[in-house]
Amino acid sequence: QKEVEQNSGPLSVPEGAIASLNCTYSDRGSQSFFWYRQYSGKSPELIMFIYSNGDKEDGRFTAQLNKASQYVSLLIRDSQPSDSATYLCAVSRTGRRALTFGSGTRLQVQP
């Protein structure tokens, strides 16, 4: 079992729709969770982080964390073609200084 799992996609949504990206993790003691966006040929950039159960909103983005079920998700409202990218989930695991990354989900927003 991978430590951080994401569906590789591609996830295709029409412009204006809600894109829902999911991530599950295996270490129940994980504490911090991050979403990064990576455009093709570019390095990842931080979108948002979440520490506590529940929802956290930032503009069109909402991160959702459920520690009991060990999943974290990212919702993108009013998806735009410029949101087309690979989205990486990263987890801060117990006793590790470094983040563990999932392999990413490729999102395609169709005009």
Added chain:
Amino acid sequence: DVKVTQSSRYLVKRTGEKVFLECVQDMDHENMFWYRQDPGLGLRLIYFSYDVKMKEKGDIPEGYSVSREKKERFSLILESASTNQTSMYLCASSSPYGYTFGSGTRLTVV
């Protein structure tokens, strides 16, 4: 904004060469990291450093070493480059709020 600068965007090296990848951050962060990114495998941690001269192996340290003589600079060294080290190399610096990545170095070993 934190800036993480990687010295080379593209590199082509020959098998057996010693290769140095340099990374500099400007925010006085203690933690710095080197990852490689390959299609289908995601980001894999090579080494990280939590202070000057302090380092720890990541998940795939074989064939690599690192150097951190100054807080702002973290270097990745390929002791004898091999073709299976062809990859995108990403350096990152971290705060409690997440990583900032450099722009990456695409290394090709021929």
